[in-house]
Amino acid sequence: GAVVSQHPSRVICKSGTSVKIECRSLDFQATTMFWYRQFPKQSLMLMATSNEGSKATYEQGVEKDKFLINHASLTLSTLTVTSAHPEDSSFYICSATDLAGGRNNEQFFGPGTRLTVL
Amino acid sequence: AQKITQTQPGMFVQEKEAVTLDCTYDTSDPSYGLFWYKQPSSGEMIFLIYQGSYDQQNATEGRYSLNFQKARKSANLVISASQLGDSAMYFCAMRKNYDMRFGAGTRLTVKP
Numbered sequence: 427g428a429v430v431s432q433h434p435s436r437v438i439c440k441s442g443t444s445v446k447i448e449c450r451s452l453d454f455q456a457t458t459m460f461w462y463r464q465f466p467k468q469s470l471m472l473m474a475t476s477n478e479g480s481k482a483t484y485e486q487g488v489e490k491d492k493f494l495i496n497h498a499s500l501t502l503s504t505l506t507v508t509s510a511h512p513e514d515s516s517f518y519i520c521s522a523t524d525l526a527g528g529r530n531n532e533q534f535f536g537p538g539t540r541l542t543v544l
Numbered sequence: 545a546q547k548i549t550q551t552q553p554g555m556f557v558q559e560k561e562a563v564t565l566d567c568t569y570d571t572s573d574p575s576y577g578l579f580w581y582k583q584p585s586s587g588e589m590i591f592l593i594y595q596g597s598y599d600q601q602n603a604t605e606g607r608y609s610l611n612f613q614k615a616r617k618s619a620n621l622v623i624s625a626s627q628l629g630d631s632a633m634y635f636c637a638m639r640k641n642y643d644m645r646f647g648a649g650t651r652l653t654v655k656p
Contacts, residue, residue, distance in 0.1 A: 472644070519587075532579075
């Protein structure tokens with residue numbers, strides 16, 4: 427099946443610094459990638475949808491200036507958490523849709539990135 | 545807006561028995577897809593099964609089957625012959641036009 431990678435898998439940073447998370451589709455082209463955030467013992471909440479070559483669409487309540495998303499190619503999307511604070515500590519998961527539609531329109535998920543802001 | 549409801553925060557099942565995890569959804573769109581994912585403690589989202597809104601038959605994938613009742617807007621997951629490795633969080637999700645939303649999840653614990 428299609429593979430989506432994320433890097434880094436874990437990151438610890440100081441409050442006020444910025445952190446970049448990469449999401450790559452390894453064996454398929456992804457016109458659309460999604461970024462989710464999952465707090466402990468909660469569900470995945472969609473943060474934004476990014477389409478290759480265009481601006482991301484953010485969900486209500488998600489600050490676009492704080493969570494910068496770039497989808498510069500069909501295989502790479504990045505999420506930058508700017509001026510991170512402890513409340514941004516969470517599990518960030520990306521997913522991607524296969525250009526050809528995938529298996530039953532499946533979205534392929536990355537393994538997630540656990541961000542801890544001290 | 546899409547709404548996915550999983551009313552069981554936690555479920556227990558004896559090893560080798562079957563278990564049903566409930567999921568209801570709300571949408572006015574006739575075209576949508578329903579998914580179930582398993583999330584073990586490692587955090588990865590593992591795709592289990594998919595049901596399209598126009599599919600006539602209930603989806604099955606090995607030990608997983610989806611009890612799709614369109615009129616009731618329910619898409620319950622049935623796991624047969626539970627195994628210890630099935631212990632995890634299970635999320636129901638609905639997708640419209642590549643927009644996928646998740647339910648709150650159900651934590652399944654399989655007892656030996």
